[in-house]
Amino acid sequence: MTNNLNAMTFIEVKNLSKTFDQFLANDSISLTIKKGEIHALLGENGAGKSTLVKCLYGVVKPTDGQILINGNHVTINNPREARSHGIGMVFQHFSLFPALTVSENILISLDEKITKKHLEDKISIIGKQWGLPIEPTKKVLDLSVGEQQRVEIIRCLLQNPKLLIMDEPTSVLSPQEINQLFKVLRKLANSGCSILYISHKLNEIKQIASKVTILRSGKVISSTSTSKISTTSMAEKMIGKKVKKITKISKNSFLNSPTAISINNLNRKKLSQFGTELKKISFNVKYGEILGIAGVAGNGQVELMNALSGETLGEPDEIIFEDKKIGNTNIKFRRSLGLEFVPEERNGHATVPDITLTENTFLTFYNTYSKNNNFLDDILLSSNMSSNDSKSIINDNDVRCPYSNPLADQLSGGNLQKFIVGRSLKANPKVLIISQPTWGVDIGAASEIRSKLLLLAKAGKAIILISQDLDEIYEISNNICVINNGSLSKPKITSKISAKDIGILMGIN
Amino acid sequence: MENLLITILLTSIPILLAGLGELVTEKSGVLNLGVEGMMLCGAVAALGSVLIFGNPYIGILFGAIAGILISTVFSFFTITLMTNQVATGLGLTIFATALTGLIGEPFVGKTAASLPKLEIIFLSDIPYIGKVLFSNDILVYFAIFLIFFIHFGFQNTKIGIIIRAVGDNHDSAHSIGYSVKLVRWISTSFGGMCAGMGGAYIPLALTPHWSEGMTAGKGWIALALVVFASWMPIRLLIGALIFGGITILQFVAQARGWDVPSQFLNMLPYLATILALALISFRLRHNNYAPACLGKHFLGNK
Numbered sequence: 001m002t003n004n005l006n007a008m009t010f011i012e013v014k015n016l017s018k019t020f021d022q023f024l025a026n027d028s029i030s031l032t033i034k035k036g037e038i039h040a041l042l043g044e045n046g047a048g049k050s051t052l053v054k055c056l057y058g059v060v061k062p063t064d065g066q067i068l069i070n071g072n073h074v075t076i077n078n079p080r081e082a083r084s085h086g087i088g089m090v091f092q093h094f095s096l097f098p099a100l101t102v103s104e105n106i107l108i109s110l111d112e113k114i115t116k117k118h119l120e121d122k123i124s125i126i127g128k129q130w131g132l133p134i135e136p137t138k139k140v141l142d143l144s145v146g147e148q149q150r151v152e153i154i155r156c157l158l159q160n161p162k163l164l165i166m167d168e169p170t171s172v173l174s175p176q177e178i179n180q181l182f183k184v185l186r187k188l189a190n191s192g193c194s195i196l197y198i199s200h201k202l203n204e205i206k207q208i209a210s211k212v213t214i215l216r217s218g219k220v221i222s223s224t225s226t227s228k229i230s231t232t233s234m235a236e237k238m239i240g241k242k243v244k245k246i247t248k249i250s251k252n253s254f255l256n257s258p259t260a261i262s263i264n265n266l267n268r269k270k271l272s273q274f275g276t277e278l279k280k281i282s283f284n285v286k287y288g289e290i291l292g293i294a295g296v297a298g299n300g301q302v303e304l305m306n307a308l309s310g311e312t313l314g315e316p317d318e319i320i321f322e323d324k325k326i327g328n329t330n331i332k333f334r335r336s337l338g339l340e341f342v343p344e345e346r347n348g349h350a351t352v353p354d355i356t357l358t359e360n361t362f363l364t365f366y367n368t369y370s371k372n373n374n375f376l377d378d379i380l381l382s383s384n385m386s387s388n389d390s391k392s393i394i395n396d397n398d399v400r401c402p403y404s405n406p407l408a409d410q411l412s413g414g415n416l417q418k419f420i421v422g423r424s425l426k427a428n429p430k431v432l433i434i435s436q437p438t439w440g441v442d443i444g445a446a447s448e449i450r451s452k453l454l455l456l457a458k459a460g461k462a463i464i465l466i467s468q469d470l471d472e473i474y475e476i477s478n479n480i481c482v483i484n485n486g487s488l489s490k491p492k493i494t495s496k497i498s499a500k501d502i503g504i505l506m507g508i509n
Numbered sequence: 510m511e512n513l514l515i516t517i518l519l520t521s522i523p524i525l526l527a528g529l530g531e532l533v534t535e536k537s538g539v540l541n542l543g544v545e546g547m548m549l550c551g552a553v554a555a556l557g558s559v560l561i562f563g564n565p566y567i568g569i570l571f572g573a574i575a576g577i578l579i580s581t582v583f584s585f586f587t588i589t590l591m592t593n594q595v596a597t598g599l600g601l602t603i604f605a606t607a608l609t610g611l612i613g614e615p616f617v618g619k620t621a622a623s624l625p626k627l628e629i630i631f632l633s634d635i636p637y638i639g640k641v642l643f644s645n646d647i648l649v650y651f652a653i654f655l656i657f658f659i660h661f662g663f664q665n666t667k668i669g670i671i672i673r674a675v676g677d678n679h680d681s682a683h684s685i686g687y688s689v690k691l692v693r694w695i696s697t698s699f700g701g702m703c704a705g706m707g708g709a710y711i712p713l714a715l716t717p718h719w720s721e722g723m724t725a726g727k728g729w730i731a732l733a734l735v736v737f738a739s740w741m742p743i744r745l746l747i748g749a750l751i752f753g754g755i756t757i758l759q760f761v762a763q764a765r766g767w768d769v770p771s772q773f774l775n776m777l778p779y780l781a782t783i784l785a786l787a788l789i790s791f792r793l794r795h796n797n798y799a800p801a802c803l804g805k806h807f808l809g810n811k
Contacts, residue, residue, distance in 0.1 A: 080686065095681040097674045099801065104670045109685045116665055 009071070010035045010162055010194045011056070011087075016065030018051050025051040027218040028065070033163065038185060038195045040209035040226070042202075042238055044442040045413065048218040049198050053165055056196075057089045058082040080111065088156030092167040096148055098141035102134055106155045126157055131184055145296055146177040153184070163194045170204060172468065174296050175503040182208050200238070200443070201471075202231040214238055239443055254288030254478065258322075260431050260462035261285050261339075266318040266327070268307050276300035276486045278307065283481060283491055285431070290453065290463040291491060292477030294470060294502055300486040301466050302344065305435045308464070309341040310334045321431070336367070340429035342420055344436040344466075346413065350420045353409035357401070357419060360408055361393065362386035364423055389426065397422035398448065414445030421449050425456065432456060435466040450476050470499060482506055513757070514641045518649065519714060521753030523548065523707040523724070525652050527731035528738070528745050529659055530576075530703025535735060536663070537696035538676035538689075538802035542598025543583055544704050545728025546605030550575040551708030553609040556719050559621040559712070568621070568713050569648065569706060576705015577698050579605060584697045588690050591806045606722055616719040624648065624713045648710050653746075655703070660742045672696055676800030679807045689807045704728065726779060733782040739798040748785075755781050 011033050018026040026048045033039045043049045054060040056067070058076040067074055069085050076082045082089075096105050103120045114122075120136040127134050132150045140148060149169065156164055166185075170178045185195055185208060197209055205212055206226050213223040214237045221237045222229070261284070268278040278300050285291045295301060306312045308319070310331035318327035326334055331341070347353045351360045362369075362383040369385045370377050387405075394401065399419045402410055411419065417437065424432060434453070438446035454476055457463055466483075467473050473480055479491040482505035489505045527544050534541050541547075554575035555568035583601050586592045624646035633643040662669035675682045675692045683689050708724055716723065730752055738744035759774035 078686075095678075095684045097677040097681060099677040100670065100674060104673075108667060108670050108674055108687075 008034050010037075010069065012068040012071075013052075013056070014066045014068065016052070016055060016062050016067070018048075018055060018060065019063050024218050026055070026062070029215070029218075029220055031213055031220070031223065033194045033196060035162075035194055036189050036192045037211060038189050038197055038209045040197045040199060040205040040212040041215065042200060042205060042212055042234060043215035044200065044238060044444075046442070047215040047238075049215055050167070051218075052215070053089070053167065053196065053198060056082065056163075057087060057165060083111070083159055083161075086160070086162030087165065088159055088161035088163070089165040090149065090152045090156060090167065090169060092169075092171065096140050096151060099139065101137050101139050102143070102151050103136040105140055105151060106158065109155055110158065122158065123154055126154055130154075130157065130187060131180070132157075145172045145298060146174070146180075149173070149181070161193055163196060164188065165196045165198070167198045168200075169197070170199070170201065172297050174506040175470070175499045176506075177296075178204070202234050205234070206231060216240055235443065254286045254457075257287040257289070257460065259284050260287045260289075260322070261464075262320045263308075264318055264320065266307055266314060268303050268312055268314060270303065270486075276303055278303050278486045281307075281488045283488060285462045285464055287430075287462050288457055288460045289479065290457045290465055290477045292473035292480045292494070293464065293466045293483055293488070294473050294480060294506075295466075295468065295483035296506055297468055299483050299506075301435060301468075301483060303486070304483065304488075305341070305343055305433070305466060308433050309339075309343065335427070338428075338430035340424040340427050340432050342424050342432070342434040342437060344439065346416050346420060347409050351408040351416065354407055356405045356407055357394065357399075357411075358387050358390040358405050359383045361390040361423060364427070365389060393419060393422040393426055397425075397452075414441040417441050418445055418449060421452060425452060429456075429461060431462045431464070433464040433466075436468060437465070438467075438469060438472060446472075470502065474499075511637065511640050513761070515645075516760075517750060517753040517757050518641065518645070519753075520756050521749040522649055522652050522714070523710045523727050524731045524734060524752055525746060525749035526648070526655070526707030526710065527704040527728060528707075528734045528749060529652070529655050529742060530700035530707070531731055532735050532738070532740055532742060532745060533659060533672065533703075534697050534700030535803055536676045536740060536800055537672045537693045538679060538800055538805060538807075539584075539587065539693050539697050539700075540594045540598065540804040541580070541583055541587075541601075541697060541700055542595055542732065543579070543601030543605065543728075544700075544731050545724055545726065546602035547576045547579050547701050547704035548708030548711075548724045548728045548731075549605050549609040549722070550579045551705030552711050552723055553613045553616070553719065554705070555709030556616055556621050556712040556717075557612065560616060560619055563622060565622050565624045565713050566647075569624075569709055572705045572709025572713075573702045574705070576701040576703070576708065578701075580697050580701020580704070581694075583701075584694045588693050588697070588807075591808075594804050602728070610721045613719045613721060618718070621712055621717045623717055646714055648706065648714070651706075656742045656746050663742075673800070676802050679802050679805070683807070693807070704731075707731070730778060730782050733786050736799075737785045740800065741798075752778055752781065 009032055013029060013031040015028045015030055016026055017024070017028050029052055041049050051060060055062045056076065058078045058081050067076065074085060076085065103116055103123060106123065107116060107119055123134065123136040132154055134147060134150050134154065140151065169181060173181060189195055199205055209226050212226050212229065212234065214221045214234065216238060263281055263283050266278060266281040270277045276299055281304065283291065307314065310329060314327045316325035316328045321337055321339065324337065326337070343349045352363065362385065365386055366381055369381050393399065397418045399415050399422065408416060421437060437449050441449065450472065453463055453465065465473065465477055474494060477494055480494050480497050481491040482489045482502055484505060484507045527548055531541060531544050551572035555572035558571035559565055559568040579601065583597060586597045587594045626644055626646055629643040633639045663673060671687055672692060675687065675689050679689045711723055712719065734745060734748045734752065737748045755778050758777060759771065762769055762774055763771070
């Protein structure tokens with residue numbers, strides 16, 4: 001019986017530990033993955049998922065512990081060795097070359113010698129076999145994110161993997177694409193390939209995986225069959241405390257409020273080769289309303305954010321705030337009217353990474369410190385003037401700093417985002433426009449940020465929320481519209497639009 | 510008419526060679542503004558070696574070597590020490606202008622042997638185009654060969670795809686196990702070799718005397734041409750021929766006695782460069798063919 005069980009095991013990790021300097025990222029982790037099993041690895045950011053996976057793929061060397069493949073001890077020194085053991089990996093941030101074609105991308109990552117023509121045929125065959133249709137001669141920059149992921153998967157499949165590691169594979173996909181991906185994964189598992197599926201989305205894990213291992217602070221908290229654990233208890237094990245449910249406040253109280261901001265036929269050219277052109281975008285947001293803009297990444301969200309914030313300018317009447325035409329005014333002017341913006345990129349866009357939080361606060365509020373608002377006075381301002389504001393942002397928003405007044409890039413993603421949102425709230429905005437507020441932020445911080453947004457709306461402010469996270473959009477927005485290839489769908493009331501409808505509006509069936 | 514076409518072709522060869530080299534360099538993500546300087550080094554090395562050894566083929570060899578050597582200075586600074594590529598490239602040209610002036614001093618007033626014409630039997634007898642295409646010196650054939658070699662190499666060979674990959678996304682190239690710096694060193698050296706040969710062509714085939722700064726801005730035109738050609742080798746040939754034609758225009762005008770100030774005609778190739786770049790930038794602004802990592806440093810420890 002035990003022999004039989006061992007024969008079914010593909011990889012076994014025993015007491016694996018990894019320390020970085022003083023920090024224990026993985027603490028004596030043990031894990032067994034059977035052949036043909038879909039095994040989910042669940043944990044918050046910083047729980048040690050990525051480190052564990054990097055150890056398996058040979059990117060990082062474990063400090064202690066063993067890895068057994070088919071019962072034999074192995075050491076994996078680099079990705080090439082991992083591949084030779086049959087381990088393939090699809091990264092969260094793809095390692096593709098946009099200007100090269102699909103086949104060229106795959107060609108240069110293969111260890112075997114093969115001609116381009118031959119490879120193109122092989123890609124088509126594998127694509128048909130597994131339900132991953134792709135045009136091998138297309139350039140990657142012309143592919144959707146979902147198609148790019150297919151390229152990565154095909155790249156792994158060409159090497160006949162026994163274990164496929166997938167790092168947050170659905171974070172960039174539409175609901176329909178997720179279903180398609182799950183079909184492929186099930187087919188692969190049925191053929192005997194094991195899958196290690198990293199995610200923090202609980203419903204998905206229940207849906208696709210047969211076993212789940214939950215990590216917290218580098219330790220295995222639980223490893224069990226997904227049929228024996230509820231999503232609520234998975235979440236509790238993952239964060240180590242009860243999850244606070246946030247409640248949406250009176251759904252339609254905003255209906256009679258005046259319109260805060262209206263966008264009329266806004267057009268923008270694309271910013272770069274990989275950008276998206278905005279076409280005739282129109283919508284209104286009332287005071288007290290949260291408008292959620294859903295969409296797969298790269299469909300014009302960045303361009304829309306830039307147009308709304310004033311980083312790219314257009315015609316005056318494209319954007320009307322109350323009764324002022326502001327489509328051609330710069331970001332500073334718009335902020336002086338009471339608009340606030342939180343761009344997607346935390347480090348380098350929303351904050352300057354290598355200056356302190358106090359200095360970042362100063363850059364945002366220096367106008368309010370200047371007495372006469374003239375040039376000479378401004379020269380004499382000191383960043384110390386913002387130290388109280390900075391402290392109150394940190395305290396009010398539970399921003400956890402490694403030491404007092406750290407550099408912006410010393411904060412974890414979640415804490416930095418709490419700081420940035422808090423800073424925008426401090427400006428007491430009439431309209432808050434916020435993009436991907438909880439991208440890469442752990443569940444605890446994400447729910448705090450969402451509650452803050454709800455409170456702001458309750459106080460009668462207007463919010464435009466651009467997000468890829470459908471759960472988030474559903475959780476807090478009153479109206480939902482979808483951005484697809486630079487066009488925006490008409491806003492619909494949240495209760496009247498299903499995830500399937502959204503998927504269709506995203507343009508993928 | 511035949512003579513005019515031949516002259517246009519010959520005039521365009523230095524720009525074409527240097528442009529092809531720079532195209533490969535830029536595809537790997539390195540912007541080397543030192544083309545003019547590298548061409549001057551090639552020219553003075555070629556002229557000096559021909560005067561010493563008497564054989565024009567030795568001149569090509571020395572021109573190429575001089576180009577590679579001076580480009581390694583650039584690679585060392587920009588790729589290894591990670592200095593600013595624009596500033597280093599400009600510095601290289603200024604340095605090379607002065608250096609070649611010094612080295613070329615003893616060659617002033619001497620005449621070097623030119624590259625012999627190699628007629629390809631039968632083909633060179635074709636009426637009209639035979640003489641233009643098949644009765645040239647070796648570097649003309651080499652330059653034409655190079656266009657197709659580079660075009661094919663980028664499309665169909667692994668090393669060509671790797672060079673493009675490194676210029677497109679150096680972090681990904683690093684993560685799948687390629688040495689970004691090595692690829693860039695090799696590509697920059699190739700660019701140096703081509704610029705050296707392009708420079709060598711000027712004393713070996715066009716004007717067999719040394720004069721300081723004898724490349725007269727051809728390196729800058731080659732740089733502009735790479736952008737004009739949208740980093741495509743075959744378009745580079747078309748561009749080089751257009752510039753060759755404009756340069757020849759001034760001689761035609763003199764011969765025919767057109768009433769145009771010669772200063773204006775001298776100015777034409779450079780004016781055309783600016784015009785071409787301005788026109789192309791309208792198209793490029795939203796449809797950019799430039800390698801995504803062009804001019805960016807690779808830190809390597811990510």
